[in-house]
Amino acid sequence: MTIEIKAPVFPESVAEGTVATWHKQPGEACSRDELIVDIETDKVVLEVVAPADGVIEEIVKAEGDTCESGEVIGKFKEGAAGESKPAESKADSSKDEDKSDASEDATESGDAILSPAARKLAEENDVDPAAVKGTGKDGRVTKEDVQNFIESKKSSGSAVAKPAAAPEVNVAPGERPQKRVPMTRLRASIAKRLVEAQQTAAxxxxxxxxxxxxxxxxxxxxxxxxxxxxxxxxxxxxxxxxxxxxxxxxxxxxxxxxxxxxxxxxxxxxxxxxxxxxxxxxxxxxxxxxxxxxxxxxxxxxxxxxxxxxxxxxxxxxxxxxxxxxxxxxxxxxxxxxxxxxxxxxxxxxxxxxxxxxxxxxxxxxxxxxxxxxxxxxxxxxxxxxxxxxxxxxxxxxxxxxxxxxx
CATH class of the missing domain: 3.30.559.10 (Chloramphenicol acetyltransferase-like domain)
Known part of the structure; x- marks a missing residue:
């Protein structure tokens, strides 16, 4: 059964949002309540999770596209089997199938029990799940636990997480490189309010x-x-x-x-x-x-x-x-x-x-x-x-x- 993936209902003060990040791609397997896409508004980032076990069938709104409250941004196929990762090998897929059950909300990694979103974040940042203290039910490691662990390592000077910035580029002597990055919706909102404050207030x-x-x-x-x-x-x-x-x-x-x-x-x-x-x-x-x-x-x-x-x-x-x-x-x-x-x-x-x-x-x-x-x-x-x-x-x-x- 195909289910429409819709943007969350925005508060009255928020007119529209921007599709920030698709955490899952078409054909990639998803578990119920697993994070699939982030919607960035003027004030906060809203998370959209998978409505059931299945796969992403189609992405209607790509990253960077503007969406309105409740607008369809993608399509989800319930119950369909998909790849656990788009580019992983069959050997890796068979290992994941042995370790996890599609009907479960969390997977085990060593002695730690991780939610799907936490597991994905840990893998992306090379974090050992066993080193993260879980605060969820029955000691489950949540996404917030992994995020807090990464932040604590950053503040203590330990390079646990991969830098979010663009990779370093070898620049030849004499070259003058530059990088153009679109302003995020939050940054644009901050800029607008600061300019407005200076223009309208004495x-x-x-x-x-x-x-x-x-x-x-x-x-x-x-x-x-x-x-x-x-x-x-x-x-x-x-x-x-x-x-x-x-x-x-x-x-x-x-x-x-x-x-x-x-x-x-x-x-x-x-x-x-x-x-x-x-x-x-x-x-x-x-x-x-x-x-x-x-x-x-x-x-x-x-x-x-x-x-x-x-x-x-x-x-x-x-x-x-x-x-x-x-x-x-x-x-x-x-x-x-x-x-x-x-x-x-x-x-x-x-x-x-x-x-x-x-x-x-x-x-x-x-x-x-x-x-x-x-x-x-x-x-x-x-x-x-x-x-x-x-x-x-x-x-x-x-x-x-x-x-x-x-x-």
Whole structure:
């Protein structure tokens, strides 16, 4: 029986998508719920899985083609037998047939049980499945487990995964090669929004600096107890999120947005945290930050960071948001002017902590200082409010007790 493969139903805010990658080709065997194609939208990558055991019969929309919500992108033949890989030998096929059953959702590799998508990802990146710790049912290794394993190896400097970039080319002396790559839909969307923010908003940036010594001492003093109690490390972002939340209460215009000729004041604090991924910058939103503790904020940040790297962020994770915080300091930025995240009216930029000589009570002391930058829409926020908002954040970070006492 032939089944139409359709693009997922996109949210209202997403008009169309692009076929990013076909993981299976016509004639290639698929297991039920195995990943067969990725659809890239302006905000997220949506996965389409096989509806049953069978083979890809026809690809209607090739990689790079635009598709609309629910549009047919391919055809699938249920129950048909196909090659496990288009280009593998008969000997390899017979081995795979001995190891797997078409009616099962997972295959065994050594002592590890892998889902089909995890197995494919492991093979593509030369990952030993036995080295990956499974978090699925009965210890099954999921695609996310393999992805996290690859990312951890990258961060530790181990070259486990094959580079995703184009292979190296031997260039003769004097040659001037160049490579033209189509802009991804997410990158194009980011570019459009950044240009729109600069063209439509009266954007200004005000700066200040904060002594990070009190926060660093607090972390050093309570880090061990914090980890023991909450099973997560205490970072800087949670302090900034709480300080920003208290400052937003005092300056409602900074927590507002512009909708046409209307100014919308929000009675809650949903803070977006900018996360850099290989595909581009995404801004997942931590909701109702005022009601969260430092541990809850840190857990949300880690959760979103993991989902962002694995391309698992959903539309609901990134919609809304009344204020944004971005941290260029993790890449070494000393100072910058962040661009607004429309329709929000302000964004806070964190930067690198650097020891500098500072005058304290008539004496020179070496202190760990960080520059803060607040970009804001002057149509909505007066300069006085913007400066006082940033000063309020500075004061709360330099004396964390102010956050608890609301002073």
């Amino acid at each position: 954007m200004l940036t005000t700066f200040n600096e904060v002594n990070m010594a009190p926060i660093m001492e607090l972390r050093k003093q309570y880090q061990e107890s914090f980890v023991k109690r909450h099973d997560i490390k205490l970072g800087f972002m949670s302090f900034f999120a709480k300080a920003a939340t208290e400052a937003l209460k005092r300056f409602p215009a900074v927590n507002a947005s512009i909708d046409g000729n209307d100014m919308v004041y929000h009675g809650y604090q949903d803070i977006g945290v900018a996360v850099s991924t290989e595909r581009g910058l995404v801004v997942p939103v931590i909701r109702d930050v005022d009601a969260l503790g430092l541990a809850d904020i840190e857990k949300k940040i880690v959760e979103y960071g993991t989902k962002a790297k694995g391309g698992k962020l959903g539309i609901e994770d990134m919609t809304g948001g009344t204020f944004t915080i971005t941290n260029g300091g993790i890449f070494g930025s000393l100072i910058s002017t962040p661009i607004l995240n429309p329709p929000q009216t302000a964004i806070l930029g964190m930067h690198k902590i650097q020891e500098r000589p500072m005058a304290v009570n008539g004496k020179v002391e070496i202190l760990p200082m960080m520059y803060l930058a607040l970009s804001y829409d002057h149509r909505m926020i007066d300069g006085k409010d913007a400066v006082q908002f940033l000063v309020a954040i500075k004061e709360m970070l330099e004396d964390p007790a102010r956050i608890l006492l609301d002073v």
